[in-house]
Amino acid sequence: MKKLHAVLGTLALSTSLALPAVAQTTDPTSAPATETSGAAPEPIGGPTAAPAASPAPVQAARPRPGPWFFHFNVALMAYASPGRVGGPSLGPGNSLTFFQQVGIGYWVHRNVRPTFTLQFGERFTTVNNAPQCPATPPANAPPCTGELALAAAIPWVVFTFPPFFAGVGAIIGGVTRSALAFDMGVFGAVGLALPVGGGWSLGAAVQSALWLVRDPVQIAVAPAVMITRRW
Numbered sequence: 671m672k673k674l675h676a677v678l679g680t681l682a683l684s685t686s687l688a689l690p691a692v693a694q695t696t697d698p699t700s701a702p703a704t705e706t707s708g709a710a711p712e713p714i715g716g717p718t719a720a721p722a723a724s725p726a727p728v729q730a731a732r733p734r735p736g737p738w739f740f741h742f743n744v745a746l747m748a749y750a751s752p753g754r755v756g757g758p759s760l761g762p763g764n765s766l767t768f769f770q771q772v773g774i775g776y777w778v779h780r781n782v783r784p785t786f787t788l789q790f791g792e793r794f795t796t797v798n799n800a801p802q803c804p805a806t807p808p809a810n811a812p813p814c815t816g817e818l819a820l821a822a823a824i825p826w827v828v829f830t831f832p833p834f835f836a837g838v839g840a841i842i843g844g845v846t847r848s849a850l851a852f853d854m855g856v857f858g859a860v861g862l863a864l865p866v867g868g869g870w871s872l873g874a875a876v877q878s879a880l881w882l883v884r885d886p887v888q889i890a891v892a893p894a895v896m897i898t899r900r901w
Contacts, residue, residue, distance in 0.1 A: 735869065736901040739783060743771035745877055745894035747791070753847035753888050766795040767819050769877075769892055775828065783828045785837065791820030793846070819846045824857050833873075836860045841879050847888075855881040863898055871898045 747767040750760040758764065773787030826839020841857035844850045861875025873896045881888040 737777040739775040739777065739785070739898065739900050741771070741773050741775075741785075741787075741896055741898040743769075743875070743877075743894045743896040745769040745771070745892040747890060747892045750890040751888050752886065755886060764795075765793060767791055767793045769820065769894070771824075771877075771894070771896075773824070777830075781830050783830055785824075785826055785828050785839075787824040787826065789820060789822050789824055789841070789843075791818070793817050793819040817846055818844075818850060820844070821850075826857055826859075833862045833864050834860075835863065835875075841881075845881060845884070845888075847884065851884065853881045853883045855879055855883070859894075861894075861896070863896065869900045871900070872896070873898065 745768070746762065747765070747769065748761060750765070750767075752759055760767070769789055769791040771787050771789045773785050775783045775785030777783045820843065822841050822843025822845070824839055824841050826837045828835050828837035836859070838856065838858045840854065842854040843852070845853040857877070857879050859875045859877040861873055863871040863873030865871045875894045875896060876891065877894055878889065878891045881890075
C-alpha cells in the first residue's frame with residue numbers, strides 16, 4: 671500500500687511540472703510572425719479616398735448682339751445701260767461715277783433687318799470728256815462732268831445669313847441722264863461682311879438699281895466696299 675501511494679504521488683508531481691510547458695506552447699503570443707506580416711495597417715480614420723475630380727470650368731455666355739445696325743458704303747459704277755434712246759452704255763471707260771451710301775437698320779428677326787439708306791452719286795468723267803455742266807443743260811445733252819448723278823432714298827429689307835446677306839427694296843429720287851429728274855425703281859444687293867471686333871464689320875457687295883419711270887428703263891450695277899457696326 672505504501673508503494674501504491676508513493677507511485678501516485680510521483681505521477682501527480684510529474685503532471686504538475688508538465689502543465690506550464692503545455693500552456694507555454696499554446697500561448698497566442700508565440701504565434702509565428704508570418705500570421706501578422708500582411709498588408710500595411712490602415713491609417714486612422716479608414717482608407718484614404720481618391721481626390722474628387724475638379725468641376726469643368728463654366729464658360730460665360732457671349733452677350734447677344736444688339737438689334738441696331740449702321741452701314742457706310744463706297745461704290746464705283748461698273749455698268750449702266752443707255753440713259754436715252756440711241757445713247758451709249760456707261761462704265762468706268764467713259765463715265766467715272768462714284769456712289770456713297772449711309773444707312774441704319776434694325777433686326778426684327780435674327781435673319782431679317784429692315785433698313786433705310788440714303789445714296790448719292792457724283793460723275794467725274796463722261797462721254798467724249800464733255801465740259802463742266804452748264805447751269806441749264808440743253809435737252810438730250812450728254813452727261814457732263816462734275817455733276818450730281820444721283821440722290822435717292824432706299825427703304826429695303828435685308829436677309830442675313832452671316833457672313834452673307836441679300837436685300838431688296840425700292841429706290842426713289844433724282845437721277846441725272848441729261849438733267850437731274852425724278853425716277854424710281856427697284857434696288858437690290860448681295861454681299862458678305864466679316865466681323866473685326868467691337869461690333870464692327872468690313873464687307874463687300876454688288877449693288878444694282880433698275881430705274882422704271884423714265885424712258886428708257888435703265889439698269890445700273892456697282893461693286894461696293896463697306897464698313898458696318900451692330901450694337
